[in-house]
Amino acid sequence: MSGITTSQYGSYHSKVARSRATSEPSWIRYGLTTIALSFLALFLFVPLAAIFTEALRKGFDTYITALIDPDALSAIKLTFIAAIIAVPLNLVFGVAAAWAIAKFEFKGKSILITLIDLPFAVSPVIAGLIYVLIFGLQGWFGSALVDHDIKVIFAIPGIVLATVFVTFPFVARELIPLMQAQGKDEEEAGLVLGASGWQILLRITLPNVKWGLLYGVILTNARAMGEFGAVSVVSGHIRGMTNTLPLHVEILYNEYNYAAAFAVASLLALLALVTLALKTFVEWKVAHNASHNEAA
């Protein structure tokens, strides 16, 4: 008897599972999967493979020569400088903004949220032009900067500014929904037990959002290193001085130096792959923690 019930239960269960996923006939399901996969192959795998094939077309020596060229090294250095400054700045800002928005009520909160999203809404080229209009020779502070011999645009500060601008929202955007979902019960409990503001931040809030924070930092870093439009406007394109990696790729490509262009592009592609791997790891960790918490 019991054997029959189990099998009945089993078939019922599988029917439910099937109907819950989709009730479409199998050819539609396989068709859709095929379309999705071929899109993925066409738009992601093929270009990615093309980058590495083209980069190594003229042999490994050419590949290495392209990467240790002084202009390439300087572009790598500048890209890292921009990221090293932009990421911590936006990390601090993102945490502060998300903390304020998720845990407190104040007037103008929705305006602040909209403003944080501004860099996503504005074209990067406009973002670059804003800085030219402010700090350029003909701009608001142009002559004052020249008098004090301070260079902003067409120099490293301008590139850093543009990078900070375009990567501004990532950390905050990642943290706000997470912090809002977590509510403020734990913080209030901490407060009642006599914790100071810093203690609450460092011992309760930050540990609660650490994976979301890391995810935001990874995205910020990826965008900071890959940004083209805004940086292109403020760079001035001086070789060996104000070119970042994406700009260097464009220059090499325009100089018929295709193997070198793809070699440098492969660095950016590798960076993207590392980013993806880290991102997947963080997502897995988050899911793991969530199920762990539920179980407990």
Next chain:
Amino acid sequence: MKAPSKIKQLLVALALSTPLLTLAADITLLNVSYDPTRELYVEFNKAFANYWKAKTGDNVTIKQSHGGAGKQARAVIDGLPADVVTLALSYDIDEISAKAKLIPKDWQKRLAHNSSPYTSTIVLLVRKGNPKNIKDWNDLVKPGVSVITPNPKTSGGARWNYLAAYAYALKQNNNDDAKAREFVGKLFKNVPVLDSGARGSTTTFVERGIGDVFISWENEAFLAQKELGPDKFEIVIPSLSILAEPPVTIIDKTVDKRKTRAVAQAYLEYLYSEEGQEIAAKNYYRPTLASVAAKYEKQFPKVNLIKIDDVFGGWQKAQKTHFSDGGTFDQIYQK
């Protein structure tokens, strides 16, 4: 025991190197140039650095920035600290004088040949075998012919292209402006992509394989042939073209501030020297020095060239009529 002798050695080394250090200065110059001169200045900068080292003992490094001439001039106006500019046409340098007052108004009289050490012209580049049978400008307005040229708003080369086509149409129609306008209007209807600089257009045509004919700097057409194989492209010389004079100048405010006037001046003058002219000719720019021009005579085809001053009344006027906001180019391109 060892340490004192090391210190002694160090002192001796210092003493020996001090005169060298004080004598050999390290100077950097920034040359802001237009799009197709990349290869030219890589070679010329090396030659000049050697010349300057031999002459003064100083090490000079020249940094380069390239892009569409209009865009580059704009960057200098906005504060890109160029010691020298080497642009595609005089109007863009006039703008640096007018808008930012970085150079005197009469900058073009400071060096020989209207401050243009080399000249060039505009030719047509077609695919091997000339499948669309393009012989002259009037073949470019035929339906079904796809024409590649950069954007005259940002590229100096594109403005020379436009004016060459316009001059041809004027000549064909007894200087009838309306008909010439109609001609370039038809021509630009056949343009599928407007890149911002000449080099972008070259890659569009030769690398991405878009278009039947590419209106190009002569030097850029030769270079595309050299880089990508003479078996792929043919140069077509139109019945009439324009004498393009890409001028050079030092940016007075910058060189005075950076104290680089002497070396910047020498840099530009060296473009006129035998070696500078030779390098220009090797990179397919037409030399102005008679001896070098004679040597490379065979390399450059004979072209019937008009001058901008004769047909269009100079760059100021041409820019105002054709390329300013709402000018002829805007009118024909919007139609």
